[in-house]
Amino acid sequence: MPAQVPPGRRMQNLIYRAGLYGRRPKVPVNSEKLHNAAVNTMSRQARGYIDGSAGTESTNDNNRRAFNQWHLVPRMASPVSARSLQIQLLGLDLPTPYLLAPIGVAEMVHPQADVATAKAARRTTIPMTVSTQASVPVEEIAAQLDGSPWFYQLYWGTSDAVAFSMVRRAEAAGASAIVVTLDTLMLGWRTRDLDNGFLPFAHGMGVGQYTSDPEFAKLVEARVHADRQQTNTADSPKPTPAAVRALIGMSRRYPGRLLQNLRSPYPRAAVETFLEIFSRTDLAWTDIARLREATDLPVIVKGIQHPDDARRAQQLGADALWVSNHGGRQLDGATASLDSLVQVRQAVDAQLPIIFDSGIRTAADAIKALALGADAVGVGRPYLYGLAIDGSSGVQSVLDYLIAELDISLGLMGVTSLDQLHSDLLHRA
Known part of the structure; x- marks a missing residue:
């Protein structure tokens, strides 16, 4: 051999x-x-x-x-x-x-x-x-x-x-x-990153472990519920093209169908929850x-x-x-x-x-x-x-x-x- x-x-x-x-x-x-x-x-x-x-x-x-x-x-x-x-x-x-x-x-x-x-x-x-x-x-x-x-x-x-x-x-x-x-x-x-004004997590990138986690889902659900109680649409800032693109990116990366996610508060709530609990x-x-x-x-x-x-x-x-x-x-x-x-x-x-x-x-x-x-x-x-x-x-x-x-x-x-x-x-x- x-x-x-x-x-x-x-x-x-x-x-x-x-x-x-x-x-x-x-x-x-x-x-x-x-x-x-x-x-x-x-x-x-x-x-x-x-x-x-x-x-x-x-x-x-x-x-x-x-x-x-x-x-x-x-x-x-x-x-x-x-x-x-x-x-x-x-x-x-x-x-x-x-x-x-x-x-x-x-x-x-x-x-x-x-x-x-x-x-x-x-x-x-x-x-x-x-x-x-x-x-x-x-x-x-x-x-x-x-x-x-x-x-x-x-x-x-x-x-x-x-x-x-x-x-x-x-x-x-x-x-x-x-x-x-x-x-x-x-x-x-x-x-x-600071000069680019870019943090990938804020766009829903790199959070796949979180959006698939049952305990994280509970935190997101609580945030969505709290936001619904406090939201005042009159105070919401006018969306910019960059903000729209960011929302589409978040929705595309969040579990589920894109069109459904675009109408849902959950993708953005998931990103906000991650940014809150990471540090x-x-x-x-x-x-x-x-x-x-x-x-x-x-x-x-x-x-x-x-x-x-x-x-x-x-x-x-x-x-x-x-x-x-x-x-x-x-x-x-x-x-x-x-x-x-x-x-x-x-x-x-x-x-x-x-x-x-x-x-x-x-x-x-x-x-x-x-x-x-x-x-x-x-x-x-x-x-x-x-x-x-x-x-x-x-x-x-x-x-x-x-x-x-x-x-x-x-x-x-x-x-x-x-x-x-x-x-x-x-x-x-």
């Missing part, structure tokens, strides 16, 4: 053979060209929301700069014919260290949104982290994943009933873990303890950047930590996520798994994070760029590239498995 071709060489062969016939990859392999090709397909609003970061975007710059401060140091004359990318995470045997980080409002770049991403996650067997701000209900996404492992990312708003309802739905749909995100207690100061500025460690008691699933605490917070989450029974600064989208001027990783790994027991994201663009980035203490790495914007260019196939292309590059890079590093990656294979510039 012939030996299986490693994924790196297999991908190279596919691309170079296609090149003999004059065909180039539809989805660029180079990370900068991937970015440029994707943003050129997006509307101004989508570019602002997806590609932008907080304030002067210095945190995003810090993320990338931190990777450039670490250099790989390969070892020679080490047989690397057989290589393994496998990891174990929270009892799951995974073929690679990659996870799909949670990203909301994917409908801004492709109409199939999270469904398309789920199909690619299933084909590549890379776990998807389903966002609370997904455009599609978690049950539909889980159906597309069809048994592949996946996580559910929770934004915990002011309604405990809605938050715990979403946890129960994720459990019932087959999630492997709950990822509670702590760094988005409110939206960051995102200057591109949760009083979320405390005691709430994380409540979540730990409320679910039998592993709980991953996301947004950890300070070693003391890592220790606190560990003390409360977190099953894993997710080191992240939200890709620079929340706090301008924040420390690089990679620098936080080094401190967090030093602060907690070596047995506590750490997932890392914020700035991963290539396999070299992933190797650096793994060598500095991460057990798995989350890929964010790159897969969304693939979605923008070529839908589900585009997501799969980006993931296939990352897998292939990781396989080749490991071999060139002189190692055969990820557990051989340590800081002694890095040099800090």
